Amino acid sequence: MAKIKSLDDLRKIRESTSDLSSARTGQGTVVVVGMGTCGIAAGAREIMNSIMAELARRGITDVAVQTTGCIGMCEKEPLVDVIRDGSRVTYGPVTPGDVATIVAEHVVNGRVVDSLAIGRAD
Amino acid sequence: MQIYRSHILVCGGTGCVSGGSKDVIDEFQKELERRKLDKEVLVVHTGCHGMCELGPIVVVYPEGTFYCRVQKTDVAELVEEHIYKGRPVSRLMYAGSEEMPVVPHYKEIPFYSKQERIALANCGYINPDNIDEYIARRGYEGLGKVLSGMTPAQVIDEMKASGLRGRGGAGFPTGLKWSFCAASKGDKKYVICNADEGDPGAFMDRSILEGDPHCVIEGMMIGAYAMGADEGYIYCRAEYPLAIQRLKTAIAQAEEYGLLGQNIMGTDFSFTVHIKEGAGAFVCGEETALMASIEGRRGMPRPRPPFPANSGLWEKPSNINNVETWANVPRIMVNGAEWYSSMGTDKSKGTKVFALTGKVKHTGLVEVPMGITLREIIFDIGGGILDDKKFKAVQIGGPSGGCLTEDHLDAKVSYESLTALGAIMGSGGLVVMDETTCMVDVAKFFLTFVQKESCGKCPFCRIGTKRMLEILERITAGEGKMEDLDTLEQLALMVRTGSLCGLGQTAPNPVLTTLKYFRDEYVAHIKDKKCPAGACTALVKYSIDPAVCIGCTKCARNCPASCIAGEVKKPHVIDSEKCIRCGNCKEVCPVGAVSVE
Structure with a gap:
């Protein structure tokens, strides 16, 4: 381990570990993946992995990724919800190739990806 | 650092470990690996969440779902349902009351909603064995701030302005205490943490x-x-092996980061810290006895002055504070004195941690702002009295404290208000008692404790507490005399004034407060030879009401002394001569035919 020589060193460690506090406060943007039987059968695990990989690649730590059960729109699975700025947008069916777009456009920049969105709730 | 989508926090405090939380952690790890989720879900062992009665506690983030009494066998279901499918398992969630059947979120639980966690801010939230988690929560930032931009005098001024007072019990202003030691001349000085709880x-x-x-x-x-x-x-104290182990890990990690050692953070400031394991003598919590013990001598108090600030450990200027006091310091430096002093009352600032135990529904560890009422702590946070019995008293401040009654429930908790009522803030023990607790017995319990723990240096403490205890033993055995009460009061005053240290000076408090607020119970023991609470075994008599008894034989079968006789379907009788007054018959009787008086 490198020695901590200044407040800046301390800050660097804090930034690299900020995932700890963000994952444990449950605030900010939330991405929810449908993991009912229908979602899992349609490949939701793969979507989950892509989301985790994309967030890691971008170094985003203040986004909470959650799972949820079947919402009823089984034919549109895998479903991914993005909850940001107080509104919830549902995307589906999502392919691993769509994940980068959803993260870049909606999660990071707050622009809903109209071509993939199928519903919105407040 | 690897990013995880979900964190499973499992309590690793002593209470939850004895409830099996280590097995729960292992099982989570196994189950997550089996489902190949171990790369996206992190399992963390944390410190105490405070709700020890419901342990082992598991909190799942980012949702913040609070699970209690989680056993190894529940883990597979939690992983499958909550972690994999996102369906929280309601049967393991905290159930508050009938009006509020399932409360899934941490922040909504009444036990936590009135709490203000500063000293306990990280307890139950971070992994105590990982320094990075502490740093993630602004750990060592207070130190960094102090070293990089404040003079020692400014630090002391900040402490004075915060209004923090010693959390070990006496409530001496911390900033002022520091200023004495700072002003003291010497090439070598020590700081000491009193963890001899x-x-x-x-x-x-x-x-x-x-x-x-x-x-x-x-x-x-x-x-x-x-x-x-x-x-x-x-x-x-050596009876805290887990605390010592975690401290050792913490010191080693801080040393690796260069946060302990020479020239910390590139400054001239150097600091090393040692752990001294105490052998568990109560008197070693007294500062001069504690220092004698560190030096390798017998733990006995000595007269003050000289105060430790001038001549302490190895006769060098020393400052000693309690664990909770030290724990508040970094937070005050990070957030400022103004923030800290905005909480609490006029003279008692900030928060206090209490260990809530006894006949209360939710026992555990709570941190509340000063100025909160005892009623709020016991009834709102603690959920009221166990089995909805009647509240009788609360013992506050441990063996040095006193018993307060129903009339004092609305008193605001502060150093001054509790002292005015005859109790003390103490280190923060709160023992709740219900109608089945005998107050003479309580006084006897605490006096037995201090009598055993008296170091023997001062005759008043050594012999006085012994004589007081003998009187209490006589009273609870039904052999008391009315003049005993006056003798008790006289002795109490002598022990208080004739003892050198806090142990002796406060030892009579439980007797004095119970005499003051529950004198009628003492009188009942002496005059009527009865224990109104039915707790003093020598004074109670169990009997079976023949009109109510259905002759089920349950009492006879459960009597360890075989002193209950009777035929099936006919009233039973207790032989008082042989009865050992264990109360089993009363517990098991299905129709309530057993009475005690």
């Missing part, structure tokens, strides 16, 4: 050391900088 029922300090050891170390370092010390001792 000995009050029956108190476990605040243990939980802080187990759940957030770094905050205590950081607090000591800030104090050392302010007072010009370069070496510290943590005096922790």
Whole structure:
């Protein structure tokens, strides 16, 4: 381990570990993946992995990724919800190739990806 | 650092470990690996969440779902349902009351909603064995701030302005205490952490050391900088093996980062810290006895002055503070004195941690702002009395404290208000008693404790407490005389004034407060030879009401002394001569035919 020589060193460690506090406060943007039987059968695990990989690649730590059960729109699975700025947008069916777009456009920049969105709730 | 989508926090405090939380952690790890989720879900062991009665506690983030009494066998279901499918398992969630059947979120639980967690901010939230988690929560930032931009005098001024007072019990202003040691001349000074928590029922300090050891170390370092010390001792009782183990890990990690050692953060400030394991003598919580014990001598108090600030450990200027006091220091430095002093009352600022135990529904560890009422602590946070019995008294401040009654429930908790009522803040033990508790018996319990723990140096404490105890034993055996009460009061005053240290000076408090607020119970024991609460076995008599008894034989079968006779379907009779007054028959009787008087 490198020695901590200044407040800046301390800050660097804090930034690299900020995932700890963000994952444990449950605030900010939330991405929810449908993991009912229908979602899992349609490949939701793969979507989950892509989301985790994309967030890691971008170094985003203040986004909470959650799972949820079947919402009823089984034919549109895998479903991914993005909850940001107080509104919830549902995307589906999502392919691993769509994940980068959803993260870049909606999660990071707050622009809903109209071509993939199928519903919105407040 | 690897990013995880979900964090499973499993309590690793002593209470939950004895409830099996280690197995739960292992099982989570196994189950997550089996489902190949171990790369996206992190399992963390944390310090005490405070709700020890419902342990083992598991909190799943980012949702913040609070699970209680989680067993190894529940883990597979939690992983499959909550982690994999996102369906929280309601059967394991905390159920508050009938009006509120399932409360899934941490923040909504009444036990936590009135709490203000500063000293306990990280307890139950971070992994105490990982310094990075502490740093993630602004750990060592207070130290960094102090070293990079504040003079020792400014640090002491900040402490004075915060209004923090000693959390070990006496409530001496911390900033003022530091200023004495800072002003004291000497080439070598020490800071000491008093972790010799000995009050029956108190476990605040243990939980802080187990759940957030770094905050205590950081607090000591800030104090050392302010007072010009370069070496510290943590005096922790050997009965706290988990706390000692976590402290050792914390010290090793801080040393690796260069946060302990020479030229910390590139400055001239150097600091090393040692752990001294105490052998569990109550008197070693007294500062001069504690220092004698560190030096390797017998733990006995000595007269003051000279005060430790002038001549302490190895006759060098020393400053000694309690665990909770040190734990508050880093937070005050990070957030400022103004923030801290905005909480609490006029003279008692900030928060206090209490160990809530006894006949209360939710026992555990709570941190509340000063100025809260005892009623709020016991009834809102603690959920009221167990089995909805009647509240009788609350013992506050351990063996040095006193018993307060129903009339005092609305008193605001502060150093001054509790002292005015005859109790003390103490280190923060709160033992709740219901109508089945005998107050004479309680006084006897605490006096037995201090009598055993008296170091024997002062005759008043050594012999006086012994004589007082003998009187109480006589009263509870039904052999008391009315003049005993006056003798008790006289002895109490003598022990109080004739003892050198806090142990003896406060030893009579439980007797004095019970005499003051529950004198009628003493009188009943002496005059009527009866124990109104039915607790003093020598004075109670069990009998079966023949009109109510259905002759089910249950009492006879459960009597360990075989002193209940009777035929099936006919009333039974207890032989009082042989009866050992264990109360089993009363417990098991399905129709309530057994009475005690």
